[in-house]
Amino acid sequence: MVPPLAVDIDGTLTRPDDSIDPRVFDALRAWDAPVVIATGKSFPYPIGLCDFVGIPINVVAENGGATYVGSADAVVYDGDPEGAEAVGAAYIAAGYDLGWGSVDPTNRWRETELAVAREQPLDPLVDIAADHGMVVVDTGYAYHVKAPDVDKGRGLETAAATLDVDPGSFVAVGDSENDAELFERVGHSVAVANADETAMAAADGVTEAAFADGFLEALDRFRASA
Template sequence: MHPPLAVDIDGTLTDDARALDPRVVDPLRSWPAPVVVATGKALPYPVGLCEFLGLPVRVIAENGGATYLADDDDLTFHGDREAARAVVEAYRDAGYDLGWGAVDLVNRWRETEVAVNVDQPLDPLRDVAERRGMRVFDTGYAYHVTTPDVDKGVALRSVAERLDYDPAQFAAVGDSENDAGMLDVAGTSFAVANADEAAKAAAGDVTEGSFADGFLEALDRIRGAR
């Protein structure tokens, strides 16, 4: 029997240029248990991914700040976007920028957090966030200013309950510090080889392959364990 699956997008389902690897499509579509797409991206991205892949929409977005399940048609939000905005405004006042250009599509649809481009200085952002009781996730693709008690692990516990599973029944695959909570909560978890140290420390195992190669390897190992 296959376990339900929670999987990150960037760095896990993609190649090193952040393009979705086409080899992940069929394995995701054919997985015989619920698949939850768990990402730091704003809600429209994982919803769109599920729609285009033909998967039931089951998503964790914004590092746990937003969850939606087609099963119960319930959209929930956790976190304090106004507090996150206050952090980035103080960051701007100190002479820094979010780094997304004139049209900020990265934050356009965010409901619970704010993301800053990794080209911008991280230490001053973390300093401002800590002074205001907020947290910064460095995903390798963006710096996410979010509420400390919100992460993918907390969201996975909620999603599992709504799907009538124990979180320990889930298998999870990810690559970044924002996946660490999810990898820790899941009963079976893999960090792909390109993962950062936080993800590797939280995961039960680390794949030999990187990016989508690692994800496909993880699925093979999950199947083999059943």
């Protein structure tokens, strides 16, 4: 029996060019236990991924800000969307830019936090966020402004309760500092070789391979120890 699985998207299911590696589709479909997609992306992205892969829609989105288990047909929201909006407004008023263009597809459907492009100045963003009781997390793909008590680990606990599964029975794979809290909640965690220092330090193990190759390697490890 394989354990339930929680997995990140960017840097974990992707190739170095940020595209999804198609090999992960069959691997996720074949995993014979609940799968939770846990990501910093806004809510529609993991929903669409599950839908197109053909697996049950179990997602932790926006770094724990929005959690949805399809069988329960209810979204659980955490965080401080008003605080995130205020940080964004103050950052722009200070002469900075979120960095995504006028349409801003990165934040257009984001409901509980704010994402800022990593090319934008970080220090003033951190200061402004602190003034509003918010924190900034660098996922390696964007700076995420969120409430300090919201993270992927808390989101997984919400999803696991709905699935009637112990969070400690999960295994997890990820690559970034926003996966550290997730790793702390599960029974066994693996960081892919391209992971940042925070994720590697929090994980129980690190793969030899990077990106999606590392994810597939991690699945083999989990199967071998099941």
